[in-house]
Amino acid sequence: MAKYQSAMNKLPQELILLACMGITAVQVGAATPDLTRLSIEELMNVEIFSASKKTQKLFDTPAAAFVISREDIRRSGATSIPEALRMVPGVEVAQISASEWAISIRGFNGRFASKLLVLIDGRSVYTPLFSGVYWGPQDTVLLEDVESIEVVRGPGGTLWGANAVNGVINIRTRRTRDTQGALATVLGGDQESGAAFRYGDQLGENGHYRVYAKGFRRDALRDAEGDPAHDAWDQVQGGFRADWTLSGRDELTLQGDFYDGQPDQTLTIASLTPPSAPIVEDSVDLRGSNLLFRWKRQLGADSEWILQTYYDSNERHEIELDQRIDTFDIEFQHRFPWGGRQDITWGLGYRSVRDDLDGSFTVSFDPTNRRTELLSAFVQDEIRLLDDLWLTLGSKFEHNDYSGFEIQPTARLLWRADPHQSVWGAVSRAVRTPSRSDSDIRINVAGIPGTPPTLLSIFGNNDLASEELISFELGYRSEPRRDLSLDVTAFYNRYDQLINVEGSASFELTPPPPHVVLARTFGNLSEADTYGLEVALAWQPLDHWRLNAGYAWINIDARNDDPTRNVVRAAVQYEGKDPTHQFVLRSQWDLTRNLDLDLALYHVDDLPALNVPNYTRLDLRLGWRPRKDLEFSLVGQNLLDDHHREFTSFDLVGSEIPRSVYGKVVWRW
């Protein structure tokens, strides 16, 4: 029953670098790559210099990875990153309102879901406030400029040079030399409208740049009766990126974005005088900007270092909280081969976060200003044991101001059984360190009238330990034919020290009138076992027809450490909020050389704890390119029902997602 309750998840963390390493999900792996396994599209993205590096297919990655390509995004008709993520088997995507989503991997979903690391070009975009992501405003990219979205399910801690408990989502934008010239898009539909412009050109002899700007309006979704909800959202944003290649071995990147948005929202606040939990309509004001610099030096064919630093500042003003958070981050990473059979990567990182949290009666923080620091280091060794057997060992070490020293090791083994099959397994430990909210928040959930009145409140706890995960994963991949591939992952996760709330009572004199406080305080009180299966199937029956199917199943068993204490039942806290079964089927059909017909069908199981029934969603897209530089598309989303609910958040009055249609023009010159 609380605001930041499921907010309790997640770590202010870390180093990162998936993106800035240039080691991407497709690339990390082992050994000499077999380039002939790559498609022409993939080959066209391989740099000549890096061809001898670890350019690797998913096939040889000892982790549950999935890559959304630029083509997948274009043909999905998605207009935002969260919508594009629906296609990934095993990712839970539920829209709460026009500007809010609940997104998670392998359970624990919520508006404040917090066991996921999300990066845009190497910059972490989750908020240290609760270690989750405000998905709406953080969508600071031009979708046409996204190269790929790499999703790694499972603990990404060590292997990815990052720190994530249940997964990593890595959004990479295209290099500026690939986005030269002008691009303009105009979109209009019954639920949203917008326009975007990008221009790219040379910058001196060795560089390229691009600048972009976009603006959009998302109209209000529906309430349960089908009337417009109070959640419309306007936003403008812009940014730039410049890349230089110097002396053939140094690559410099400077990039930045800003955004300014006004999403409406409807939420419940607390009051000591009746009505006790009034529902109010609010207009959020959000602003943010970031600047990132990256220097990558190639030391040899298999060796490089990367230095990256960024500054991110964002503000969010809403009725219950005015927040401003500034983050400074610097990371260094170095990779080199050792002794012919080993490949070592190590890195160091430092992050400083300063916040100013000006709360209200409903939500407040003590202290209101805080500066925290995070120091981390990691090392990873990929060892080629035999010609077809690779072992990856590594660990991350960090020190944070909330829970102190943490260690997150992993061991992964990959066996290439034959050219068409591989098997991998992994055992990892990951932690979710307490967030600012977990430590310092107070949420007044509701007042109960009476003499004296009673206040239901949730209290942070600055003595929390990290939530711990030990994860076991087993994966199998098969590519029996060129046009067919199968990827199956099974996992078993044991979580310990999960944060739950314990009840107690006290009496307060302020603010008046004097009142009883029924307190619920965060503690490391629960544990959970989750297990599940994720399947991805890709099949190209014809030269011009591609099919993708996905299935995910998860089961969650949660319990409290000590059943005699007055703790919210773990099952209530953690179960029934994630779909047990999820299916996705996508079809990309080239009707002719310049006409596409695309379909996506999603089925999501019910969420019993949130009273959300199962739903099936159908999206259709028709795309036409009369010329190489011009594309028209017509997209219908959620075509099967008038409106349906996808999630229910405790504090926010959520909306239902209506059927919608839009048309879009993309023009390049």
Added chain:
Amino acid sequence: MTTGAQILLLVGLFVALLGGVPSVQANNESEYRLKAAFLYNFAKFVEWPPEAFANEEAPLLICIAGANPFGDALDTLSGKTVASHPVEVRHIPTATGLEPCHVVFIGRAEQGRFQALLAKLNHLPILTVSDIDDFARAGGMIGLVEAEQRIRFAVNLTVARQADLKLSSQLLKLAITVQ
């Protein structure tokens, strides 16, 4: 912890920057490994006339005419298949007797005589590929082009059609120019 953090970071940077690892220049090897993979992929998107193969299991011959810039990079192709045809790689230094080949790669070293080679192969169902500048415009079928450290390709569809080769639309879609 602040000072500790900074010291650790500085030490790390120092080790990396100064202690570094000997730098190695980019080499041709990786470039031609990449080009070999392109050759293999092209073969998969080309349809030869039936008479180009003796039978379903007949090998698909990829030939290097003249100097071999690939080193052993092409070895990775041997043993692979295109449709039902096993790939066989042949190096033909004299550049004569190319007629049984299905794909002929002409290296940059053959700049002086590639026109004569193309004339000999004219109208034969042989896919000609080269990284010589403007190869496709000069009458070759697929020219590999280096652009911003990556490899792109240009296609001369007219010449391919004259040779009775069908290039898939997927391939044409990815080409930087089609003429």
